[in-house]
Amino acid sequence: MKKKDQERIKRTEQSSQPPTGDGDHAEIHEAVAEPPVGPPGGRDRRFRHTNLPPGFVERRKRPLIKTEPPPPAPPPRMEDYAAIIGMPELDEIRFLARHLQGKTVKMVNSTAVGGGVAEILNRLVPLMNELEVPTKWDVITGGNDFYEVTKGFHNALHGGEFNLTDQIMDIFNSYNEQNRQRMEFAEDLFVIHDPQPAGLVRSKSDTRGRWIWRCHIDLSNPHPGVWDFLKPMVEQYDATIFSSPAFTRQLSVPQYLFYPSIDPLSEKNKELEESYIDKVCDDFGIDRSRPILTQISRFDRLKDPVGVIEAYKLVKKYVDCQLVLAGGGATDDPEGAVVLQEVMDAAGDDPDVIILNLPPWSALEINALQRASTIIIQKSLKEGFGLTVTEGLWKEKPVVAGAVGGIPNQIIHKLTGILVHSVEGCAYQIRYLLTHPEFATQLGKNGREHAKENFLITVNLKRWLILFQILLGMVRPHKTV
Numbered sequence: 001m002k003k004k005d006q007e008r009i010k011r012t013e014q015s016s017q018p019p020t021g022d023g024d025h026a027e028i029h030e031a032v033a034e035p036p037v038g039p040p041g042g043r044d045r046r047f048r049h050t051n052l053p054p055g056f057v058e059r060r061k062r063p064l065i066k067t068e069p070p071p072p073a074p075p076p077r078m079e080d081y082a083a084i085i086g087m088p089e090l091d092e093i094r095f096l097a098r099h100l101q102g103k104t105v106k107m108v109n110s111t112a113v114g115g116g117v118a119e120i121l122n123r124l125v126p127l128m129n130e131l132e133v134p135t136k137w138d139v140i141t142g143g144n145d146f147y148e149v150t151k152g153f154h155n156a157l158h159g160g161e162f163n164l165t166d167q168i169m170d171i172f173n174s175y176n177e178q179n180r181q182r183m184e185f186a187e188d189l190f191v192i193h194d195p196q197p198a199g200l201v202r203s204k205s206d207t208r209g210r211w212i213w214r215c216h217i218d219l220s221n222p223h224p225g226v227w228d229f230l231k232p233m234v235e236q237y238d239a240t241i242f243s244s245p246a247f248t249r250q251l252s253v254p255q256y257l258f259y260p261s262i263d264p265l266s267e268k269n270k271e272l273e274e275s276y277i278d279k280v281c282d283d284f285g286i287d288r289s290r291p292i293l294t295q296i297s298r299f300d301r302l303k304d305p306v307g308v309i310e311a312y313k314l315v316k317k318y319v320d321c322q323l324v325l326a327g328g329g330a331t332d333d334p335e336g337a338v339v340l341q342e343v344m345d346a347a348g349d350d351p352d353v354i355i356l357n358l359p360p361w362s363a364l365e366i367n368a369l370q371r372a373s374t375i376i377i378q379k380s381l382k383e384g385f386g387l388t389v390t391e392g393l394w395k396e397k398p399v400v401a402g403a404v405g406g407i408p409n410q411i412i413h414k415l416t417g418i419l420v421h422s423v424e425g426c427a428y429q430i431r432y433l434l435t436h437p438e439f440a441t442q443l444g445k446n447g448r449e450h451a452k453e454n455f456l457i458t459v460n461l462k463r464w465l466i467l468f469q470i471l472l473g474m475v476r477p478h479k480t481v
């Protein structure tokens with residue numbers, strides 16, 4: 001890794017507040033008629049009062065209409081996926097499910113809304129029920145003290161500092177115990193997601209079911225004390241599941257690999273009319289007749305938005321292009337606002353750098369921005385799995401991304417996308433793709449196939465059905481990680 005990149009990571013690690021994804025976004029939407037400062041480039045754009053950095057230019061021509069989340073779209077049904085994965089694949093899923101009909105499943109996590117796990121369960125649970133594998137989704141409850149502890153655990157398991165005291169362990173154990181007493185465990189299979197409810201496994205000996213711990217986080221470099229506390233719980237499960245081989249730890253129980261997945265029928269990923277994509281670009285002042293480079297990411301230094309601007313500037317010396325940096329959460333996350341300011345400073349008054357601070361319910365707009373892009377960038381310095389990469393691959397885009405976290409599972413260098421390790425490398429590859437459109441197109445096609453084979457919700461569903469059969473002794477395991 002280059003020195004500049006190391007410095008960026010260091011700056012992030014020094015900052016005290018980890019970014020959060022939730023909070024009150026209402027302030028973003030107070031549209032006002034008069035701009036507080038003149039927009040760069042003298043273009044006619046609207047401004048809003050926000051607690052965003054002074055000088056943040058709201059690119060949208062019309063004020064936001066959606067000031068709160070739209071009602072959720074009705075969940076797709078199994079048959080809706082036939083057009084995407086084909087009938088034989090759908091039949092295979094139905095065949096696998098038939099063997100499990102009547103077997104009951106309970107999924108447990110710590111939040112019903114917000115975050116990737118809730119998003120996945122929202123889709124997965126109705127599909128399993130439609131397949132006549134009765135699946136319940138329970139959410140554990142806890143006070144603020146519990147969520148402070150589990151947030152601390154989350155950061156510590158990602159390698160952060162943590163002072164694990166007896167009191168903290170008591171808080172974790174007592175809320176797990178309260179939930180355990182409140183809940184019933186009558187199903188055949190229990191899937192407990194992430195560390196927060198991990199202690200429910202104490203009920204295992206009172207049940208006839210099989211217990212699975214689904215870990216969505218990267219455990220490769222955990223705080224030793226916190227991991228020593230959790231490990232004995234984890235090792236009581238019949239099986240564990242991780243999102244990447246790189247995220248696992250040595251365990252005495254079997255481990256399975258389940259990649260995270262995206263739903264091709266969700267607002268974020270479904271096909272869109274060209275006219276809608278045109279409208280979104282027009283609203284944001286993006287010119288579709290020139291190349292568009294896009295990075296969609298929270299304003300977080302680990303996503304390296306400033307590095308992306310530096311790479312863009314190197315490219316721009318040779319090839320005309322625009323850069324779209326779209327993120328969210330900068331109003332309620334103090335660090336996000338600071339990073340947004342850094343991004344704006346780095347962009348200067350270049351009208352071809354389009355910085356967008358989007359509310360959390362912008363799935364359709366993000367979909368349109370990704371589809372309008374010539375190249376998708378995800379120049380992360382550290383990453384979880386990197387769902388924005390999956391989304392880009394699925395949309396048949398050439399993706400240029402940092403070789404960190406789960407990204408190398410998705411991008412096979414020069415086959416399904418491009419892996420980069422520095423600003424200069426990123427610039428070089430972008431320039432190459434812009435000047436070799438046939439190669440870029442081929443990468444996009446391969447990327448979509450790779451995503452279809454590995455990272456769609458239907459693939460994930462199939463894995464669950466197979467694992468359930470393994471754990472219930474109906475089939476023999478083929479492979480573990």
Ligand code: UDP
Binds near residue numbers: 329360385387391
């Ligand atoms: N995303 C979003 N709005 C934003 C920025 C990101 O909806 O302003 C979405 C993005 O499309 C992706 C997810 O949030 O689905 C980010 O997941 P990823 O694994 O890439 O990164 P994370 O934010 O979890 O580190």
